Amino acid sequence: MSSLPDLSPGTDADALLARARLTFDIEAAAVLGLKDRVGPSFVEAVRRILNVRGRVVVMGMGKSGHVGRKIAATLASTGSPAMFVHPAEASHGDLGMIKTVDLVLAISNSGESDELAAILPVVKRQGVPLIAITGGLDSMLARHADVVLDSGVEKEACPLNLAPTASTTAQMALGDALAVALLDARGFGAEDFARSHPGGALGRKLLTHVSDLMRSGDHVPRVSPGATLSELMREMSSKGLGATAVVDADGRAIGIFTDGDLRRLVETGADLRELTAGDVMHKGPRTMRADALGVEAAELMEQYRITSILVTDAAGLLIGAISINDLMRAKVI
Structure with missing residues (x-):
């Protein structure tokens, strides 16, 4: 030494x-x-x-x-x-x-x-x-x-x-x-500063929108309210979000079901074979607009202790989803 x-x-x-x-x-x-x-x-x-x-x-x-x-x-x-x-x-x-x-x-x-x-x-x-x-x-x-x-x-x-x-x-x-x-x-102001520092932490926070980071199209897990729990789980597993949206016939987000919900459901001892997505979903899920800032999504996740948020348009139609991992990869948080 x-x-x-x-x-x-x-x-x-x-x-x-x-x-x-x-x-x-x-x-x-x-x-x-x-x-x-x-x-x-x-x-x-x-x-x-x-x-x-x-x-x-x-x-x-x-x-x-x-x-x-x-x-x-x-x-x-x-x-x-x-x-x-x-x-x-x-x-x-x-x-x-x-x-x-x-x-x-x-x-x-x-x-x-x-x-x-x-x-x-x-x-x-x-x-x-x-x-x-x-x-x-x-x-x-x-x-x-x-x-x-x-x-x-x-x-x-x-x-x-x-x-x-x-x-x-x-x-x-x-x-x-x-x-x-x-x-x-x-x-x-802060937004002007961010525009001249796009690679810095402040720039990422003030210039990165949910639309820049969200999953969209076929990458967004979604099922109908009548989907079986088995179908719901396959959708969650294949899309890797740790959650799936439940949408009505028009494509509006009416609920969400997460990995954590599944664990809690198993612990109850309920007969999972008889349950549908509509039975187990959380109604009125937290949603955001695509033009919101990524940092706003992070704040909402922290506030409600959730790890993913659905993204909807003005009519409530599901257009995307964003997770805490997406925000971390983009160094927004």
């Missing part, structure tokens, strides 16, 4: 924990310090992004670039079309990605990035609006920007005050604040 290496001088456990806690304090202070500095410029930034006809083009070098990629992804997933363009690549052809209908969101702690300096004059000549997130309020980036968001921090969490730590945390928080403010201003 492997063991942890001995701590060498300078890596005392208490010192390591103290450094971690100090890092949290410094970065928390950096984020909280932004609260008093958001004002008219933040509102103007939100207004400009709301009005942009194209995309928000996020740019940044080094660690600011990594933050920029995350901000672009967050904006895009919350209703503000966005992409990240690397400033160094922009000066070698990628600048063609930026159109006059776009808006540039440039991120730099110092505001003096050479790569940004090389392309910002071109961006401005194209008439593309520029929003800056920077701690350098008198910097090259700030001078070019139409709107400046102050992300300055008193110090980095790095003990050398060199590695971008608190400053990148502040940039990330400002980007999140922009995304959330824009989300709210657009009236972007």
Whole structure:
């Protein structure tokens, strides 16, 4: 069995924990310090992004670039079309990605990035609006920007005050604040979020309908009220739902019989040979419409402690069935 290496001088456990806690304090202070500095410029930034006809083009070098990629992804997933363009690549052809209908969101702690300096004059000549997130309020980036968001921090969490730590945390928080403010201003709701996250859990819950998952046609077990119990059991067994619908002559669902009902019936000692589906069915079964959400079916199953639900149309005709296993396979639950 492997063991942890001995701590060498300078890596005392208490010192390591103290450094971690100090890092949290410094970065928390950096984020909280932004609260008093958001004002008219933040509102103007939100207004400009709301009005942009194209995309928000996020740019940044080094660690600011990594933050920029995350901000672009967050904006895009919350209703503000966005992409990240690397400033160094922009000066070698990628600048063609930026159109006059776009808006540039440039991120730099110092505001003096050479790569940004090389392309910002071109961006401005194209008439593309520029929003800056920077701690350098008198910097090259700030001078070019139409709107400046102050992300300055008193110090980095790095003990050398060199590695971008608190400053990148502040940039990330400002980007999140922009995304959330824009989300709210657009009236972007859970269903909108689901449409941009169809593969996620929320997407599956809000976009998957009963019609997407239900069994239909010959895959739906059904018998008439006059069917013998033997016929009923064969239908249940062949269709593998663990239940069968009982339908009238017009195809309306008038009852249901499940595996659990069969076990309970056997325990009573009744003469099963004399019974029909109409004798043993549960009348007035729980049903759903095909356009209901899969998650609604799951909630109904949980509420009534059942494992399958019949699906009917507006006239009450049986058109399908859905089980808890169907919902689990689709990862709705």
